[in-house]
Amino acid sequence: MAAATVSHEQAHEHLTEQELWKGGRSPFKAGYGKVMMWYFLISDTFTFASFLIAYGALRFTMAESWPKASEVFSSIPMDMFHGVKAPLVFVSFMTFLLIVSSYTMVRAVQEGYRMNKWGVVKFLVPTILCGILFLLCQYLEWTHLIHDGMTATTASETTKVVNFGQLFFIITGFHGLHVLGGVILNTWLMIAAMNGRFEKVGHYEMVEKLGLYWHFVDLVWVYVFLCFYLL
Amino acid sequence: MSFEVPSEGHLHWTEKEYNESRSSVLKTIIILSVVTVVEVGVAMVYDSLVTDGSGKIFVNLFMAIASVVKVWYIMGIFMHLGHETKGFKLTVLFPFLFLIWAIIAFTMEGDSWNAMRSLLNGF
Numbered sequence: 001m002a003a004a005t006v007s008h009e010q011a012h013e014h015l016t017e018q019e020l021w022k023g024g025r026s027p028f029k030a031g032y033g034k035v036m037m038w039y040f041l042i043s044d045t046f047t048f049a050s051f052l053i054a055y056g057a058l059r060f061t062m063a064e065s066w067p068k069a070s071e072v073f074s075s076i077p078m079d080m081f082h083g084v085k086a087p088l089v090f091v092s093f094m095t096f097l098l099i100v101s102s103y104t105m106v107r108a109v110q111e112g113y114r115m116n117k118w119g120v121v122k123f124l125v126p127t128i129l130c131g132i133l134f135l136l137c138q139y140l141e142w143t144h145l146i147h148d149g150m151t152a153t154t155a156s157e158t159t160k161v162v163n164f165g166q167l168f169f170i171i172t173g174f175h176g177l178h179v180l181g182g183v184i185l186n187t188w189l190m191i192a193a194m195n196g197r198f199e200k201v202g203h204y205e206m207v208e209k210l211g212l213y214w215h216f217v218d219l220v221w222v223y224v225f226l227c228f229y230l231l
Numbered sequence: 232m233s234f235e236v237p238s239e240g241h242l243h244w245t246e247k248e249y250n251e252s253r254s255s256v257l258k259t260i261i262i263l264s265v266v267t268v269v270e271v272g273v274a275m276v277y278d279s280l281v282t283d284g285s286g287k288i289f290v291n292l293f294m295a296i297a298s299v300v301k302v303w304y305i306m307g308i309f310m311h312l313g314h315e316t317k318g319f320k321l322t323v324l325f326p327f328l329f330l331i332w333a334i335i336a337f338t339m340e341g342d343s344w345n346a347m348r349s350l351l352n353g354f
Binding site for chain 2: 026027028029030031032033034035038042045046049053054056057058059060061062063068069070087088092095096099100102103105106107110113114115203204205208211212215216218219222223225226229230231
């Protein structure tokens with residue numbers, strides 16, 4: 001395949017039918033990698049759903065003694081706000097970080113689809129920064145809660161039941177691990193885009209594939225936020 | 232060595248498609264922000280006004296619906312599922328039907344466990 005000089009669309013026509021998906025043509029008129037990313041995300045949804053449904057089941061077994069979110073997450077975990085009662089403020093800020101980073105990610109995908117290399121890089125930078133900031137916020141929140149006595153094996157005065165801490169650290173920890181993975185992948189993506197890798201490939205589909213993963217992290221946070229902080 | 236990776240996706244947009252996508256994404260982030268602000272506002276107002284937990288079921292119902300709205304927009308616009316083929320939308324969305332039953336079954340299980348514990352406490 002002498003593909004170096006032909007455009008992506010021309011190179012496309014030279015392929016035999018079997019070379020696309022080995023089965024004739026792409027199902028769903030979508031790239032193989034994108035479809036597989038969606039399937040991975042569905043399986044990951046079920047992992048998170050099992051955790052959150054376990055949370056629901058355990059909470060129902062002790063509905064009367066379950067702690068109120070506004071009492072457990074009642075303060076901002078920073079020294080300058082010490083003693084200030086401000087329930088939900090800090091976690092709302094964390095939620096906004098993820099929403100904003102989702103927006104900048106989708107902007108990077110759009111710039112990729114009009115082959116704007118530096119546009120992709122420009123919008124990946126705030127995406128990565130928001131992800132890192134989110135992890136820092138989570139670090140502050142965790143240290144604050146652990147300092148209060150809520151750990152994976154003990155309950156604090158406000159949480160009362162051990163299961164609350166267990167579920168909180170496992171579920172937000174697993175979500176944080178996904179954010180960390182997303183930050184690492186997005187950093188790789190930014191460097192690859194800067195090096196012109198996707199211009200050689202002929203398209204920026206990789207930005208959309210990793211974008212799907214990053215939006216999924218935001219999507220899961222919607223439900224973690226709902227279960228732990230709002231219900 | 233050739234880097235070309237074949238894909239049948241729609242990977243090169245015209246300026247018109249780009250501009251349409253930009254405006255729909257801008258609209259989506261505004262909706263997501265407003266819904267989140269309203270959710271947090273309702274939670275704060277409820278916590279400061281009500282202490283005995285009455286009417287909590289309606290607040291929870293509102294939060295659940297608001298979250299579904301947010302996820303609908305994230306999947307439909309940000310993850311671009313609204314523009315995929317019908318078959319692809321269905322393969323992605325169908326597995327979630329199982330979760331509806333899982334939520335009902337496991338919360339009922341938890342509830343009955345709770346009821347049995349209060350029986351045991353009599354001894």
